[in-house]
Amino acid sequence: MSEAVRVAPPSAFLPVADTGMLWDFWYPAVPSAEIRGRGLATAMLLEVPLVLGRDGQGRAFAMRDNCPHRGMPLSHGRFDGKTVECSYHGWRFDACTGQCVEIPSLSKGDRLKAERIFAGHYPCAERDGYVWVFMPDPNRRDTPRHDAEREPAIPELPVFSETYRITRLSCMLPCHVDHGIIGLMDPAHGPFVHQAWWWRSRRSIHEKEKQFEPIPGGFRMSAHAPSSNSAPYKLLRVSGQPIVTTIDFVLPNMRLEQIRSGHLWFSSRATVTPVRRDLCRIDFVAAWNLFSGVPLVVPIFRFFAKRFLRQDQQTMIEQAEGLKHNPNLMLIDDADRPAKWYFQLKAALLESRRTGTAMKHPMDGPVTLRWRS
Numbered sequence: 560m561s562e563a564v565r566v567a568p569p570s571a572f573l574p575v576a577d578t579g580m581l582w583d584f585w586y587p588a589v590p591s592a593e594i595r596g597r598g599l600a601t602a603m604l605l606e607v608p609l610v611l612g613r614d615g616q617g618r619a620f621a622m623r624d625n626c627p628h629r630g631m632p633l634s635h636g637r638f639d640g641k642t643v644e645c646s647y648h649g650w651r652f653d654a655c656t657g658q659c660v661e662i663p664s665l666s667k668g669d670r671l672k673a674e675r676i677f678a679g680h681y682p683c684a685e686r687d688g689y690v691w692v693f694m695p696d697p698n699r700r701d702t703p704r705h706d707a708e709r710e711p712a713i714p715e716l717p718v719f720s721e722t723y724r725i726t727r728l729s730c731m732l733p734c735h736v737d738h739g740i741i742g743l744m745d746p747a748h749g750p751f752v753h754q755a756w757w758w759r760s761r762r763s764i765h766e767k768e769k770q771f772e773p774i775p776g777g778f779r780m781s782a783h784a785p786s787s788n789s790a791p792y793k794l795l796r797v798s799g800q801p802i803v804t805t806i807d808f809v810l811p812n813m814r815l816e817q818i819r820s821g822h823l824w825f826s827s828r829a830t831v832t833p834v835r836r837d838l839c840r841i842d843f844v845a846a847w848n849l850f851s852g853v854p855l856v857v858p859i860f861r862f863f864a865k866r867f868l869r870q871d872q873q874t875m876i877e878q879a880e881g882l883k884h885n886p887n888l889m890l891i892d893d894a895d896r897p898a899k900w901y902f903q904l905k906a907a908l909l910e911s912r913r914t915g916t917a918m919k920h921p922m923d924g925p926v927t928l929r930w931r932s
C-alpha cells in the first residue's frame with residue numbers, strides 16, 4: 560500500500576511574493592503558429608513556466624511545466640495527442656484537464672488514486688494568432704481556480720471589414736512590466752528615440768494638446784485628427800474623408816490604437832506581458848484594409864514597425880542598466896500623466912479586489928494634457 564506524501568520546498572506554503580504583476584487576466588503566451596501537430600511549446604508568464612500544445616481536435620491547452628511528482632518539466636515528455644507523459648517516471652496527464660491518468664510504477668495492491676492528482680492547468684484560448692492563457696491568482700484560496708465568471712473577456716483586436724491584412728511582431732524588454740508599459744504610453748520620447756526622416760525629428764517638436772477620458776479599466780485619448788508631423792498618417796488621406804484616431808490604454812497591459820478614414824481603417828494593439836519580474840515582452844499586432852491590392856505593403860510595414868520596436872527595445876536595454884541601481888524616479892506633469900494614471904489604475908484595481916468593492920476610477924472626467932513632442 561502506498562500513499563502520496565506532499566513534499567514541498569520550504570517556501571511553498573508562503574503566499575506567492577508580490578512582484579507587482581497582475582493576476583486574473585489573460586496574457587498572450589505564444590504565437591498560435593508555434594504549436595503544431597503533437598509538438599509542445601514552452602512559455603513563461605508571471606514567473607510561471609508553461610507547456611503548451613494542441614489536442615487531437617486542434618484545441619490549444621496550457622499546463623504548468625512541472626510534473627506534480629518531482630517537478631520535471633513536462634515539456635521534456637511526450638505528447639500523444641491526448642495525454643502528456645512525463646519523461647522521468649512516465650506519469651501521464653490528460654492534456655485538457657491536467658488530471659493524472661496513469662502512474663506506471665503502481666503495483667496491483669496500491670491504493671493510491673492517480674485520478675486525484677492534477678498537473679497545474681490553465682484556461683487557454685486563441686485570438687488574433689496568439690494563444691492566450693488566463694493566469695489565476697495563486698494566492699486566492701476562496702474560489703475554485705477555474706472560475707469562468709471571474710475571467711474577463713478574452714482580448715480581441717477590433718477589425719472593421721471582412722478582408723484585411725494582419726501582421727505580428729514581438730520583442731523582449733529586460734525590465735519590469737511597469738517600465739515596459741509606461742514606456743509604451745510615453746508621449747515625450749518620440750523625437751529622441753524614434754528620430755527618422757519619415758517619422759519625426761527634434762526640429763519637428765511642437766506643442767500638443769490632447770483630451771483624455773476615463774474608460775472602464777483605463778483611459779482613452781479622445782478621438783482626434785492624428786499628429787500632422789508624422790508621414791505615415793498622411794498616407795491615410797487617400798480616402799478624402801477626415802481621419803480620426805483613438806488610443807486606449809486598458810489594464811492590465813494593453814494599448815489599442817485605431818485610425819479610421821471613411822471605409823479605410825488601421826487597428827493595432829500592443830501588449831506588454833510580464834515574463835519575470837525583470838523581463839517582459841511586447842507583442843504588437845496590426846491589421847488594416849488600406850492599400851489592399853498593393854504588393855509589398857506587409858513587408859514595408861514590418862520593416863518600419865520592427866525598426867520602431869527595436870528603438871524602444873534598445874532604449875529599455877539601456878534604461879535597465881540604470882534601473883539596476885534602484886535610483887529615485889520622478890513622473891512629471893503633463894508628459895508623464897498617463898504613467899501616473901497607470902499606477903493609479905493598478906492600485907485602484909488591487910484595492911477593489913482586496914475589499915471586494917467596485918473599482919474606483921482615478922479620473923473623474925475628461926482631462927486635457929499639454930506637452931511638447
Ligand code: FES
Pocket residue numbers: 626627628629630631645646647648649650
Ligand atoms: S517527475 Fe514526472 S513522473 Fe516523476
Ligand SMILES: [Fe+2]
Pocket residue numbers: 742748752753871
Ligand atoms: Fe517608443
